[in-house]
Amino acid sequence: MLAKLARATLLSVTVAASAALIGCNESSIKDFVPAKATKELPPAILTKMSSMGMQRNAPIVARIFKEEGKLEIWKQKTNGRYAMIADYNICKWSGQLGPKYIEGDRQAPEGFYTVRPGQMNPNSNYYLAFNIGYPNAYDRANGRTGSNLMVHGACSSSGCYSMTDEQIGQIYAFGRDAFQGGQTEFQIQAFPFRMTAENMARYRNDPNYKFWQMLKEGYDQFEITKVPPKVDVCEKRYVFNRIPENPNAIFSPTGACPSSTTSPELQTAYQSYQSTYQAAFDKALKKSNPLPPRPTILGLEEAKLVADWTHRRARGERITIEPPDLQADGTVKVTDRMGRIDSEVGRKMAAKEATDAEKKRIAEEKALALAAEKAAKIAEKAAKERAAAVAAAAPEQQPPQADAPVAATAAAQTEEVTTSGAPSFFGAVRKRISNIF
Known part of the structure; x- marks a missing residue:
């Protein structure tokens, strides 16, 4: 048949x-x-x-x-x-x-x-x-x-x-x-x-x-x-x-x-x-110890992850040596090893990244220098303003000459204070009694 x-x-x-x-x-x-x-x-x-x-x-x-x-x-x-x-x-x-x-x-x-x-x-x-x-x-x-x-x-x-x-x-x-x-x-x-x-x-x-x-x-x-x-x-x-x-x-x-x-x-x-x-x-x-299954692709989601890795690799970018691996729990496993494709496009990308990094370094140093210069000018201006404020306030702190008699009178009055700090009332009374006699 x-x-x-x-x-x-x-x-x-x-x-x-x-x-x-x-x-x-x-x-x-x-x-x-x-x-x-x-x-x-x-x-x-x-x-x-x-x-x-x-x-x-x-x-x-x-x-x-x-x-x-x-x-x-x-x-x-x-x-x-x-x-x-x-x-x-x-x-x-x-x-x-x-x-x-x-x-x-x-x-x-x-x-x-x-x-x-x-x-x-x-x-x-x-x-x-x-x-x-x-x-x-x-x-x-x-x-x-x-x-x-x-x-x-x-x-x-x-x-x-x-x-x-x-x-x-x-x-x-x-x-x-x-x-x-x-x-x-x-x-x-x-x-x-x-x-x-x-x-x-x-x-x-x-x-x-x-x-x-x-x-x-x-x-x-x-x-x-x-x-x-x-x-x-x-x-x-x-x-x-x-x-x-x-x-x-x-x-x-x-x-x-x-x-x-x-x-x-x-x-x-x-x-x-x-x-x-x-x-x-x-x-x-019912077999007790079957051969463990091999890893398999977990659908379109993992395919997209790998495709993105592939496209970046083709552009010569520095990426993980192995493509990402989607796990059953939804996490993504990647290797720590990094590299790029050894080809003309990879070498061009490496040169471009080095040039971009150097431009970035120069721009950052220039920005830091400008920021430091600006901070110095602000500090200098603040110091001048403080000095001017101190100078403007100095004459008001000198005692006027016309107030000298007042100070003398105050001193004389002070002598009439007892050692305890109270006015000498009884001393004045004694002085009047002695004048009577």
């Missing part, structure tokens, strides 16, 4: 791809001119293909797993189903687990993307590269922004999936050969981790869990059929392998999903798969 299911799914995918085809043209294939872009796959891989029933130019699909750090290439066999022909350790990817939200958040995307011949870049500054097609219909419907998200060489990433030059040389060759064989586009499935029951149980409390559950439906259907799912977007969400009941109905990314169904074979297989998965999920919840 699975072989029949695979053929049916493949047919639906082929029809859908043909309807939306922008096409591979001769000129786009001939653009692969640099020697590094025309290098053949190693003989060992070609031998393995042959033993697995694969043609060299057969279609491919790529799968990416962030937590495991893996990029897989699956290739179509002669029976229509796909099998993994090669896997590579991702040299570097930036950000955390979780989707990309906005330009500058340094998040490597998660979701279902499409690569066409025009997205292949044989002249990349990062050896070889191809654009994964972000933002796709789902991203645009949800207001997510970003550009130039690649799989490339040079092992350097600011939101991309970066490989070694040798690795990207082989991955590029897989895509090139598939296009030359007639494949018009290949799918990239980018996941936070292998979406096993155990991993889903580990991340069940994560704010990105609902998004990951949506991706898991496509993941599961590929696991069942071994054929890349037909991907549509409606009501701002992914839907997989849906067949509209009305042949003229369309899937609008922001509109209501049309009435649709899936093939009976896929429905039966999916229900069986989900039954087994749920039992494994329940068992995983």
Whole structure:
């Protein structure tokens, strides 16, 4: 039944791809001119293909797993189903687990993307590269922004999936050969981790869990059929392998999903798969010491914080070495280490900041000098005013000459005071009595 299911799914995918085809043209294939872009796959891989029933130019699909750090290439066999022909350790990817939200958040995307011949870049500054097609219909419907998200060489990433030059040389060759064989586009499935029951149980409390559950439906259907799912977007969400009941109905990314169904074979297989998965999920919840989850992006708020850091870094500003990290309690964690990007723009910014600092220092010293001069003038003026006030008050403090007789009389009167300080009344009486005799 699975072989029949695979053929049916493949047919639906082929029809859908043909309807939306922008096409591979001769000129786009001939653009692969640099020697590094025309290098053949190693003989060992070609031998393995042959033993697995694969043609060299057969279609491919790529799968990416962030937590495991893996990029897989699956290739179509002669029976229509796909099998993994090669896997590579991702040299570097930036950000955390979780989707990309906005330009500058340094998040490597998660979701279902499409690569066409025009997205292949044989002249990349990062050896070889191809654009994964972000933002796709789902991203645009949800207001997510970003550009130039690649799989490339040079092992350097600011939101991309970066490989070694040798690795990207082989991955590029897989895509090139598939296009030359007639494949018009290949799918990239980018996941936070292998979406096993155990991993889903580990991340069940994560704010990105609902998004990951949506991706898991496509993941599961590929696991069942071994054929890349037909991907549509409606009501701002992914839907997989849906067949509209009305042949003229369309899937609008922001509109209501049309009435649709899936093939009976896929429905039966999916229900069986989900039954087994749920039992494994329940068992995983009871595991005593599960592997701790990795840090994840905490939504748009954290994305904005990182984007601001990225833009300041691009301007050459001196900032923290690592981007800010939003914690579950709402606090922001930052490193104490500071620095700036080592580039022409960074050096220009450093020179500008040094010039501005020197201008500020000179202005502050001038302001201090003017303030000191003003204070000295105010003090001098105050001293002069005090001196003038003292001089004006001095004549009033000298006793007048005309008051001398008054002072003498006062002195004479004082002599008539007794030692106790009282007037000499009895002395005057005695003087009159003595005059009588």
